[in-house]
Amino acid sequence: MKKIAFIFVGLSILFFSKPGLSNEVKDNQNADQSKIKSQKTIAVMCPGDLQNIAENWAKAYEAGNPSAFIALSTFDERKFVSENVLSILSDKEAAKISSETAWKMIVAKDVVVPLFNRRNPLFEEISKQGISSSELALIFTEEYKPAWNLMINEGQNTPINFYIINNEFVKNGISDFVKTKPSFINAVILNKTSDFIAAIENDIHSIGFCRLADITDSKTNQWVGEVAILPIDKNKNGRIDNFENIYQNLASFTRGVWIGKYPSALTGNIYAVSFLKPVGEEQVAFLSWLTSEGQQTMNESGLCAISTIERENNLLALAPTEINAIPEEGTSLAGLWVLIIAVVFVAGFFVTAIVRSFRKAAGAIDTNMPEIKPALDENSIAAPKGIYFDRSHTWAFMEKDGNVRVGIDDFLQHITGVLTRIKMKTVGEKIRRGEKILTINQNGKQLEICSPVSGTIREQNHALESDSTIINSAPYTDGWVYSIEPINWLREIQLMFMSDKYKEWLRNEFSRLRDFFAASVRSNDAVYAQIVLQDGGELADNVLADLGPEVWEEFQEKFINSSK
Numbered sequence: 001m002k003k004i005a006f007i008f009v010g011l012s013i014l015f016f017s018k019p020g021l022s023n024e025v026k027d028n029q030n031a032d033q034s035k036i037k038s039q040k041t042i043a044v045m046c047p048g049d050l051q052n053i054a055e056n057w058a059k060a061y062e063a064g065n066p067s068a069f070i071a072l073s074t075f076d077e078r079k080f081v082s083e084n085v086l087s088i089l090s091d092k093e094a095a096k097i098s099s100e101t102a103w104k105m106i107v108a109k110d111v112v113v114p115l116f117n118r119r120n121p122l123f124e125e126i127s128k129q130g131i132s133s134s135e136l137a138l139i140f141t142e143e144y145k146p147a148w149n150l151m152i153n154e155g156q157n158t159p160i161n162f163y164i165i166n167n168e169f170v171k172n173g174i175s176d177f178v179k180t181k182p183s184f185i186n187a188v189i190l191n192k193t194s195d196f197i198a199a200i201e202n203d204i205h206s207i208g209f210c211r212l213a214d215i216t217d218s219k220t221n222q223w224v225g226e227v228a229i230l231p232i233d234k235n236k237n238g239r240i241d242n243f244e245n246i247y248q249n250l251a252s253f254t255r256g257v258w259i260g261k262y263p264s265a266l267t268g269n270i271y272a273v274s275f276l277k278p279v280g281e282e283q284v285a286f287l288s289w290l291t292s293e294g295q296q297t298m299n300e301s302g303l304c305a306i307s308t309i310e311r312e313n314n315l316l317a318l319a320p321t322e323i324n325a326i327p328e329e330g331t332s333l334a335g336l337w338v339l340i341i342a343v344v345f346v347a348g349f350f351v352t353a354i355v356r357s358f359r360k361a362a363g364a365i366d367t368n369m370p371e372i373k374p375a376l377d378e379n380s381i382a383a384p385k386g387i388y389f390d391r392s393h394t395w396a397f398m399e400k401d402g403n404v405r406v407g408i409d410d411f412l413q414h415i416t417g418v419l420t421r422i423k424m425k426t427v428g429e430k431i432r433r434g435e436k437i438l439t440i441n442q443n444g445k446q447l448e449i450c451s452p453v454s455g456t457i458r459e460q461n462h463a464l465e466s467d468s469t470i471i472n473s474a475p476y477t478d479g480w481v482y483s484i485e486p487i488n489w490l491r492e493i494q495l496m497f498m499s500d501k502y503k504e505w506l507r508n509e510f511s512r513l514r515d516f517f518a519a520s521v522r523s524n525d526a527v528y529a530q531i532v533l534q535d536g537g538e539l540a541d542n543v544l545a546d547l548g549p550e551v552w553e554e555f556q557e558k559f560i561n562s563s564k
Helices: 003-040 047-066 077-081 090-098 121-131 133-141 168-178 192-200 250-258 283-291 293-297 308-318 333-360 410-416 489-496 499-521 524-532 548-561
Strands: 041-046 068-075 084-089 103-117 162-165 186-188 207-211 227-229 267-276 394-398 404-408 422-426 436-442 445-450 455-460 482-486
Touching: 041 283, 047 068, 047 084, 047 267, 047 283, 047 293, 084 090, 084 103, 084 283, 084 333, 090 168, 090 267, 103 121, 103 168, 103 250, 103 308, 121 168, 133 168, 162 168, 162 192, 168 207, 168 267, 168 489, 192 207, 192 227, 267 283, 267 436, 283 293, 283 308, 404 436, 410 436, 410 445, 410 499, 445 548
Parallel strands: 041 068, 041 084, 162 186, 162 207
Antiparallel strands: 084 267, 103 207, 103 227, 103 267, 394 404, 404 482, 422 436, 436 445, 455 482
């Protein structure tokens, strides 16, 4: 009862004091409303080569926000400084701004792409083999006319004609990729996009370089005409491996760029830039949209979306940095005193409640403390004796009937966190050691696991179909996945580990794991540091659980696949 009276008195003072301020408050509110209306128009500047992109963004934003209007104009550095006009700029243009106060955030990825003709007689071979940076460097800088047989096995001595769109971003991207000066690149330079595409379409033996935006049809969400993106043999092994094959369609390609499967030398950033940090309501709303829902429109503009971590960083950067507690001129001091009194009463209520709760539960542990994940190291991993462990982070154990029971090791389930779904092969399927045997899923993010043995699947653990978390709680018992009739057991166990050697091997795996996060997940980033590392640099349990799908795909490629 005393608490209720306590709150009532405080709120009554605040309520009955309000009429004395009403005229002044209404005046301020009217002024604010007028100010908001005047901010409905958002001025945005950009250079000519980004005009179409900015127009696409403006149309999409205005469609979802009918009261907003984006006024586009050509970039003018004087207005940028004097009027603090929001601007959309590329890497190079943003770097020209010398002001130390300039504010910017990444909103998209621009991409340089090599093109070739779909009617090229070597289309299938080119698609399988791809082209590496060293091969391009060779044929780009040859004094004599380069030919396809220098680049593709079984290729004929057919000359290659090179075309490049006249764009600094494209020229610099090629230069960085082949590691040579732009002036050394021997190619035909074309100014108009239409002329460039026509040149590639009319010359079936040609290769061209342009921006992805130059060949993207916003209506079909696909690249235009008879051109295709020439696959890049990123690891220079003479073929396009499965993890490199991102060239089937625009969606697959842009996702591949997003998760780092495309050469970084051929990508660049597009920034939203202003002389001072944007604080206007409409500007902030537009930028927030651009870094969240607006990312869905990037494909239509021939761009790639930014990563999850970059989106989170943007939203944090747009958040207010401070609260102004100093009253503006003309604000009623009486109103300020009423506010202070109300705050004191409410604070008093909460302090009283907290003190009483501590008295009632003296010595009790606060159950609302933030969760602190335990450190993850070799000592955290269970490794029962008598079980064979494979480099694919699976285990195998021969039963009395001669069949081999297999599952996922404790290390992997500690990395992924609680699994939400698994996809298994069917009974009767024949499998070989090292082939994909299982897909584990955690809230839409997945890893593909390879088999430790060769043979025929005789049984699968149906309990996992309804409750995949059994793998987490009992990976070596109830969480088994298959029972397999082996065909090469004695030879294949020579390639596996048992308890002590497995523990020794795990130390190396933890070292690789730390290296992976240090290199690929930017563990020094403020956002990821809380998820990945604890004090002293220890890895946290369930380290992948809170990370995005792009990290899971990179983990598959650079950690799981490289263990083979």
